[in-house]
Amino acid sequence: MITSSEMFGVNDFLTRIDDICRTAANTKFPLMNIIRHSEDSATVEMALAGYDKDEIEVNLVPADQNIRLLEVSGEPLPVDDGIKYEVQQIAHRKFRTSLPLTEYWDVSDCEMINGMLVVHLNRDLPEERKTRSIQIG
Helix, strand or coil: CCCHHHHCCHHHHHHHHHHHHHHHHHCCCCCEEEEEEECCEEEEEEECCCCCHHHEEEEEEECCCCCEEEEEEECCCCCCCCCCCCCCCCCCCCEEEEEEECCCEEEEEEEEECCEEEEEEEECCCHHHCCCCCCCC
């Protein structure tokens, strides 16, 4: 028997949300915050101390079905500064991380602020997908 939640894809949606949360939790570097401002607006912050914006690349990559990946990668420029560190705990290494974006989410802006990569996301839901009130006659 098919339940109404299966018919409308709710189980699929909940599985995707679970996968997104698991992916974000398993990401070790860079550390990130995901801030939800409203139903249609969010911000992803990635801690990238020591990286210059020229060493970072941000891409939206198509994936299966209606998912796109927000891919962020960094490759530090080689520096031969002759410094011998006593302690070096600040990571300055090559990395690649991705975060799945569901349908209708897009990047509106991206900037570096005080060692944080800030990616602003907006959801542009078509009118036919928005909730509408039905008047009872």
